[in-house]
Amino acid sequence: MELKINGISKQYGSIKALDNFSATLTDGVYGLLGPNGSGKTTLIRIITDSINSDSGEILFNGKDIKELGVSFRSFLGYMPQHHGIYPSFTATQYLSYIGSLKALGKNEIHQQVLYVLKAVNLLDVANRRIGALSGGMKQRLMLAQALIGNPKLIILDEPTAGLDPKERIRIRNLISGFALNRIVIIATHVVSDVEYIAKEIMLIQKGRLIYHDTPDRLCKSLENKVFEIETDEENLDKILSQYEVCNIHKSTDSIIVRILLNENQNEQRDMCGYDYKRIRASVEDVYLSVFDEERETEFVK
Ligand SMILES: Nc1ncnc2c1ncn2[C@@H]1O[C@H](COP(=O)(O)OP(=O)(O)OP(=O)(O)O)[C@@H](O)[C@H]1O
Numbered sequence: 001m002e003l004k005i006n007g008i009s010k011q012y013g014s015i016k017a018l019d020n021f022s023a024t025l026t027d028g029v030y031g032l033l034g035p036n037g038s039g040k041t042t043l044i045r046i047i048t049d050s051i052n053s054d055s056g057e058i059l060f061n062g063k064d065i066k067e068l069g070v071s072f073r074s075f076l077g078y079m080p081q082h083h084g085i086y087p088s089f090t091a092t093q094y095l096s097y098i099g100s101l102k103a104l105g106k107n108e109i110h111q112q113v114l115y116v117l118k119a120v121n122l123l124d125v126a127n128r129r130i131g132a133l134s135g136g137m138k139q140r141l142m143l144a145q146a147l148i149g150n151p152k153l154i155i156l157d158e159p160t161a162g163l164d165p166k167e168r169i170r171i172r173n174l175i176s177g178f179a180l181n182r183i184v185i186i187a188t189h190v191v192s193d194v195e196y197i198a199k200e201i202m203l204i205q206k207g208r209l210i211y212h213d214t215p216d217r218l219c220k221s222l223e224n225k226v227f228e229i230e231t232d233e234e235n236l237d238k239i240l241s242q243y244e245v246c247n248i249h250k251s252t253d254s255i256i257v258r259i260l261l262n263e264n265q266n267e268q269r270d271m272c273g274y275d276y277k278r279i280r281a282s283v284e285d286v287y288l289s290v291f292d293e294e295r296e297t298e299f300v301k
């Protein structure tokens, strides 16, 4: 399987939502990571043929999706970021309806509905009206509908938004299990959703693809740049002003500050005077280093 995104651009008024985005995807999980407003949903809407791009093309196994039309949709499982699902349907009715839209036979629908309800842990509420489900349950139902019909291309826009930590992990593992012989794209700004399951990560900033690599190689780009400093209250302000800080961990007798050196800083010159150790970078560190100016994180002192 191959999905080729070829020079996609899309403008809304003066906003360039996508700027010449190109990537080639094969079987496996892809994390599309970027902050709010970076163009993730716009790209997904174009790939799913929900909106048109201004320029560029999307090829699925070498064929333009515009030409594939209905047959492309039969390969596609799509979980949109915002959805209006029918509140008076039960979960089972809704999933059966999606199965019939995908032209599955009656027996197949029955089997698949049971299978996906079980996969997203919703069997208990299979006959409850959607309007009476919690936010996280609705979210899981949306994931379930994307899995119906054995799609070869699964596109999930913020799939874990609103899920509790346990469900978040369950869903992450489920998605990872699904990726064999399929292309799965997960758009998110939550690094932990894709850090360990993505084959490759695409970092999108202001509509442009700025990095596309394996998590390992992305992390290697920050070799010798991430450190943990053990310090105390007294020195904390100085550290906060001196470095980009990724995390602060306070325990009863010390404070561990995870910091990131910028391109003008180096270990020999900028780390002396502290009790520190070198740390292997995580994808979260890469995300923070790339989207530095867009950070909204505040550290509570
Ligand atoms: N229908 C639209 N009309 C006008 N501007 C739009 C429209 N859809 C998106 N935009 C703009 O395009 C840019 C990209 O938006 P998009 O929804 O693709 O971002 P996103 O990465 O999915 O963000 P989020 O993380 O908040 O979901 C934003 O500046 C947004 O305001």
Ligand SMILES: [Mg+2]
Residues within 6 Å of the ligand: 040, 041, 042, 081, 157
């Ligand atoms: Mg979005």
